Amino acid sequence: MLLPGLLWYLIYKYLPMYGVLIAFKDYSFTDGIIGSDWANPWYKYFQQFVESPYFTQLMANTFLISFYKLFFGMIPAIALAILLNECRISWFKSLIQTLSYMPHFLSWVIIYGICIALLSESTGLFNRWLIEVGGNAIPFMTSTDWFRTILVGSEVWQNLGWGAIIYLAAIAGINPSLYEAAKVDGASRIRMIWHITLPGIRNVIIMLFILKLGHMLDAGFEQIYIMYNIQVYPVADIIDTWVFRTGLEQMNFSLAAAVGLFKSAIGLVLVIGANRIARRWGEGIW
Numbered sequence: 001m002l003l004p005g006l007l008w009y010l011i012y013k014y015l016p017m018y019g020v021l022i023a024f025k026d027y028s029f030t031d032g033i034i035g036s037d038w039a040n041p042w043y044k045y046f047q048q049f050v051e052s053p054y055f056t057q058l059m060a061n062t063f064l065i066s067f068y069k070l071f072f073g074m075i076p077a078i079a080l081a082i083l084l085n086e087c088r089i090s091w092f093k094s095l096i097q098t099l100s101y102m103p104h105f106l107s108w109v110i111i112y113g114i115c116i117a118l119l120s121e122s123t124g125l126f127n128r129w130l131i132e133v134g135g136n137a138i139p140f141m142t143s144t145d146w147f148r149t150i151l152v153g154s155e156v157w158q159n160l161g162w163g164a165i166i167y168l169a170a171i172a173g174i175n176p177s178l179y180e181a182a183k184v185d186g187a188s189r190i191r192m193i194w195h196i197t198l199p200g201i202r203n204v205i206i207m208l209f210i211l212k213l214g215h216m217l218d219a220g221f222e223q224i225y226i227m228y229n230i231q232v233y234p235v236a237d238i239i240d241t242w243v244f245r246t247g248l249e250q251m252n253f254s255l256a257a258a259v260g261l262f263k264s265a266i267g268l269v270l271v272i273g274a275n276r277i278a279r280r281w282g283e284g285i286w
Contacts, residue, residue, distance in 0.1 A: 018033070019033065020257065021033055023045060023046075023257035023258035023260070024038060024039055024042050024045075025037065025039055025254060026038075027254045039254065045255045045259075048255060048258075049255065049259050049262065054237070057237065058237060058239050058242050061219070061235060061236065061237055062217050062219045062238040063217075065148060065151060065220070065236075066215075066216045066217065066218070067216075068148065069220065070212055070213075070216070073155060073156055073159060074163070074212075077159070077164045077167060078164075078201075080100065080160060081164040081167035081171060082171070082193055084097060084164065084168060085171045085172075086189060100160055102161070103157055103158045103160075104159060104161065106158065108222050108223045109226060115141065115154060115227065119140035119141055121138070124140070141227070142229060142231040142232060144231075144234055144235045147227075147228070148235055151223065151227065154227075155220065155223065166204060166208065167205075170200070171200065174197065174201075206278050206281075207285055210271055210275055210278060211271075211285075213267070213274045214270065214271040216267060216270055218263070220238075221238070221244070224240075224241055225240075225241055239259060243255070243260075
């Protein structure tokens with residue numbers, strides 16, 4: 001039963017690692033990976049990325065957007081899972097679950113269309129309301145002050161219900177006798193959530209946090225590439241979008257591979273570091 005899954009990982013995850021060689025070569029289509037000459041020096045494309053005038057801005061934007069999505073993505077999902085668990089009206093609980101899951105199945109193109117319909121400076125619903133009450137239209141989609149908020153808000157909205165599924169499953173695994181004993185002792189629902197529910201899912205929270213740290217530099221290429229524009233480059237341009245413009249569009253595959261390897265190395269360091277810290281509380285993944 002494990003064989004199909006192992007084959008999938010072998011073919012699509014491990015064999016492609018051979019392509020990492022491109023990061024250390026002056027790759028060309030005609031010569032292929034083996035025939036292409038080695039870069040001189042071997043760190044040529046890593047140096048090119050680090051010495052880029054946009055390096056500091058790209059790293060800052062990537063880390064900030066990823067951190068905002070990580071922090072504001074996990075806490076609402078945990079809160080929703082707890083609220084759904086506390087809900088005793090089954091039809092209402094099912095309705096909220098369905099409504100919160102639905103955005104996960106929308107593409108970023110559709111979500112971008114929704115954002116335009118709501119936030120466009122000229123025709124957006126919110127700006128029309130602002131003008132009607134005597135205010136001024138706000139350029140949400142082209143403002144450096146608002147764009148990160150829109151990115152994070154739309155990400156949280158899309159994945160809120162989907163992210164709560166794992167926490168709901170973890171809550172369902174808590175021994176019901178713990179709640180019964182707490183109720184007999186006179187504990188309120190808030191106390192039971194604080195002293196039973198949250199400690200009961202602590203290991204799941206830590207596990208997901210560590211796993212997400214491995215993708216800390218994946219700030220959401222598809223979302224940002226669809227939604228951003230040149231006016232918000234200072235706050236929205238991340239490593240992936242820069243690599244797409246300067247690497248892939250210019251057919252510089254060696255640069256793209258070098259930056260990808262750079263991101264993977266940082267993700268590995270973050271995961272190992274976070275796991276070592278978590279092990280101090282006995283909650284590490286390994």
